[in-house]
Amino acid sequence: MRTRVITAIVALAIFLPIVFAGGIWIQILAALLAVIATGEIVMMHRTLLVDFGAILAMLGAAIMTLPSEFMTALNAPVIMHRSTMLYVFVLLMLVHTVLAKNKFNFEDAGVFTLAMMYIGLGFHMFVQARFAGLGALFFVLLIVWTTDSGAYMIGRKIGKTKLAPAISPNKTWEGSIGGTLVAVLVAAVYAYFVPLQFSWGVMVFISLLVSISGQFGDLIESALKRFYKVKDSGTILPGHGGILDRFDSMLIAFPVFYLLGGMG
Structure with missing residues (x-):
């Protein structure tokens, strides 16, 4: 630790x-x-x-x-x-x-x-x-980070129903949904104070989709590691694994945010 x-x-x-x-x-x-x-x-x-x-x-x-x-x-x-x-x-x-x-x-x-x-x-x-702009960048980063943290904490507390046991055995539906709810709440507060591309309501809806897509990014990399039978993608970050392990969610979340028009 x-x-x-x-x-x-x-x-x-x-x-x-x-x-x-x-x-x-x-x-x-x-x-x-x-x-x-x-x-x-x-x-x-x-x-x-x-x-x-x-x-x-x-x-x-x-x-x-x-x-x-x-x-x-x-x-x-x-x-x-x-x-x-x-x-x-x-x-x-x-x-x-x-x-x-x-x-x-x-x-x-x-x-x-x-x-x-x-x-x-x-x-x-x-x-x-x-x-x-920094506003758009940190909007996505906050969603990804709070989704990950919220899913981990809520999953540990009340997680029972496996989300994708064949790909990532530790993830649960309770953690996934909880992480998304936390991320949307944080994004809603952020979007209220920081000017972004669309209205507050639209940005909150976009945060929901970005949070879900970020979790798919995590699962995609988990499926990749499962296929190659490795625990981590690399060792460059002691205690965290590789670059893919740290940026997997962002590699899907940012493109989805772009496709939704969040970058203007």
């Missing part, structure tokens, strides 16, 4: 100043986190980080985090736009299946492409939320 607390304090001491600073700093942070998180999937997949396919996936995830306007602002050619670059990386992975003589196969390419998009675009939406 002591290690877990110390890690959390150090991580927040690094994370929060970068979030407040925004700009290039949060972009660098997002790209770095995307590379590490994609590397965790690579290692769970039992592929060397120096494998060409793995390098493509990690580099592709970093590029996916770039703001939509970045390449346009640089007047870069079409081939360097993010969506085009994604296709180029996929093509290179497919070519690699031939050059590697199927030691890196079509399934490997599929796993790495999905990881690249899931993680890269998830962190891209995190960056976009910061560009939309």
